[in-house]
Amino acid sequence: MASSDRRGHSGDPFRLSIDARRAVWDQLAGEIEAHWSGVDALPVAPVLDPAALRRRLATLSLESGISPDAAISFVVDGLRAQQVHTAHPRYFGLYNPSPATMGVVGDALVAAFNPQLAAWSHSPFAAEVEAYLIRCFAERFGFPADHADGVFTSGGAEANHTGVLAALVHAFPTYREQGLSGLGVQPTMYVTAESHDSLAKAASVSGIGLNGVRVVPTTNALQLDTDALEAMIRADRESGLRPFLVVATAGTTSAGIIDPIIDVADVAKKEGLWLHVDAAWGGAAVLSPNTAGLLSGIEQADSITFDAHKWLSVPMGAGMFITRHPDILDQTFATNNTYMPRDAAGLGIVDPFNHSIQWSRRFTGLKLFLTLAVAGWDGYAGLVDQFVARGDALRQILVERGWLVANQSPLPVVCVRDPDGDRTNRTHIDRIVQRVVSSGRAWISSAVLSDGTACIRACITNFETSTADLIELADALDDAREA
Ligand SMILES: *Cc1c(COP(=O)(O)O)cnc(C)c1O
Numbered sequence: 420m421a422s423s424d425r426r427g428h429s430g431d432p433f434r435l436s437i438d439a440r441r442a443v444w445d446q447l448a449g450e451i452e453a454h455w456s457g458v459d460a461l462p463v464a465p466v467l468d469p470a471a472l473r474r475r476l477a478t479l480s481l482e483s484g485i486s487p488d489a490a491i492s493f494v495v496d497g498l499r500a501q502q503v504h505t506a507h508p509r510y511f512g513l514y515n516p517s518p519a520t521m522g523v524v525g526d527a528l529v530a531a532f533n534p535q536l537a538a539w540s541h542s543p544f545a546a547e548v549e550a551y552l553i554r555c556f557a558e559r560f561g562f563p564a565d566h567a568d569g570v571f572t573s574g575g576a577e578a579n580h581t582g583v584l585a586a587l588v589h590a591f592p593t594y595r596e597q598g599l600s601g602l603g604v605q606p607t608m609y610v611t612a613e614s615h616d617s618l619a620k621a622a623s624v625s626g627i628g629l630n631g632v633r634v635v636p637t638t639n640a641l642q643l644d645t646d647a648l649e650a651m652i653r654a655d656r657e658s659g660l661r662p663f664l665v666v667a668t669a670g671t672t673s674a675g676i677i678d679p680i681i682d683v684a685d686v687a688k689k690e691g692l693w694l695h696v697d698a699a700w701g702g703a704a705v706l707s708p709n710t711a712g713l714l715s716g717i718e719q720a721d722s723i724t725f726d727a728h729k730w731l732s733v734p735m736g737a738g739m740f741i742t743r744h745p746d747i748l749d750q751t752f753a754t755n756n757t758y759m760p761r762d763a764a765g766l767g768i769v770d771p772f773n774h775s776i777q778w779s780r781r782f783t784g785l786k787l788f789l790t791l792a793v794a795g796w797d798g799y800a801g802l803v804d805q806f807v808a809r810g811d812a813l814r815q816i817l818v819e820r821g822w823l824v825a826n827q828s829p830l831p832v833v834c835v836r837d838p839d840g841d842r843t844n845r846t847h848i849d850r851i852v853q854r855v856v857s858s859g860r861a862w863i864s865s866a867v868l869s870d871g872t873a874c875i876r877a878c879i880t881n882f883e884t885s886t887a888d889l890i891e892l893a894d895a896l897d898d899a900r901e902a
Contacts, residue, residue, distance in 0.1 A: 464857025472523020509861040511877035520731035523785030540763035549784035561718025569741035575699035576617035578724035586693035590663035608664040612869035673829035680716030703730035707803035748774035831879040845873035854899035
């Protein structure tokens with residue numbers, strides 16, 4: 420039994436022996452604790468060297484298996500050395516959070532119990548926890564709770580895709596049967612240059628095509644220009660196109676811009692368009708009474724995208740699609756098949772696979788449920804306030820040091836440019852960002868806003884980011900600018 424020798428007598432390689440499992444759990448907990456307590460001493464970002472990684476992987480002999488201890492160590496060493504550390508307090512990145520402890524517990528329990536979230540009857544507890552969370556968040560967004568519906572998704576991209584499909588089915592009831600060719604017209608959807616590109620992807624994979632994505636100009640504040648929207652819709656109708664959907668973003672990815680949702684909702688209503696609000700990150704603002712007003716009008720949306728794996732700090736991926744139309748997901752996704760379990764027929768439940776692009780899937784909602792259960796809504800309100808305060812502090816520190824703010828956002832994403840550089844010169848910005856990132860002191864990124872401004876982008880993503888971390892980032896930026 421050479422193979423079990425190499426595994427260190429750990430028993431059956433799939434379950435492992437009870438002693439081996441105890442050792443594995445201890446090692447696992449120890450490694451996670453070591454990571455969280457030591458991550459701030461690591462470089463935030465790795466040196467990128469794909470060849471070295473592939474060489475390292477090739478040293479691993481997988482013919483007869485290695486010990487669990489060696490396997491875990493191999494992976495932890497790799498993750499520690501070769502990852503942008505989202506748990507690092509100076510990761511100021513693209514909304515990826517430091518994962519809350521209860522979220523990690525949730526994902527571990529999900530892996531161990533492995534509930535199947537396709538048919539309700541296979542996992543009633545899991546299905547009802549998710550349905551409960553959808554109702555809670557729908558209410559928070561101002562939807563009538565007894566009317567709202569929704570589904571957990573892999574993330575914001577799938578939720579946006581779901582929104583595009585729901586809007587298509589709503590506007591063109593024959594779409595499911597006949598596809599777009601049955602329409603004989605080009606459907607058009609309205610976004611801005613600040614909108615997330617997953618919407619364009621949804622347009623291409625749903626058959627609308629990128630030509631059906633109409634990019635509405637933005638105002639000086641980088642918000643969707645509603646006058647321009649109305650004019651575009653009218654002109655498009657006159658030329659034979661069929662407008663069906665407008666997307667407002669509540670917290671754009673580059674600059675944290677909140678579109679004027681109330682005004683967009685007015686246009687949508689007048690023109691008979693579905694209003695989808697992409698609140699993947701910024702939607703969290705509704706959880707604090709101090710910021711909920713920023714999202715006024717979101718309660719008029721037909722559907723909303725929200726990601727728990729961003730501001731709410733649960734591990735990836737955990738998106739939500741929420742809608743005020745209780746029948747639309749059925750109309751969009753319900754299938755007839757002969758093999759799925761039927762044990763819950765007549766119980767007044769929803770089979771998740773009938774409301775989702777996905778079929779078999781994991782219990783995505785548990786990491787949110789457990790984190791919420793321990794933090795409470797009060798805890799989340801405090802987290803939102805804390806992030807906003809840190810964002811304001813960072814903005815102020817950078818302004819004091821002569822950087823120019825490039826985005827007017829009340830949310831904790833700060834875009835700045837160098838007053839000595841040309842406003843549109845991305846090369847200059849990229850050089851500064853590159854110097855900061857390769858120093859390992861902080862992770863930030865660059866972006867080009869829809870007014871052409873090339874900027875440095877820093878977002879508060881970590882609940883452990885302190886004022887000292889903000890100053891360290893500012894120091895790193897000053898050093899990079901001088902160099
Ligand atoms: C992050 C983000 C998305 C995409 O969400 P994923 O979870 O990465 O799939 C969509 N829209 C906005 C505004 C985002 O910030």
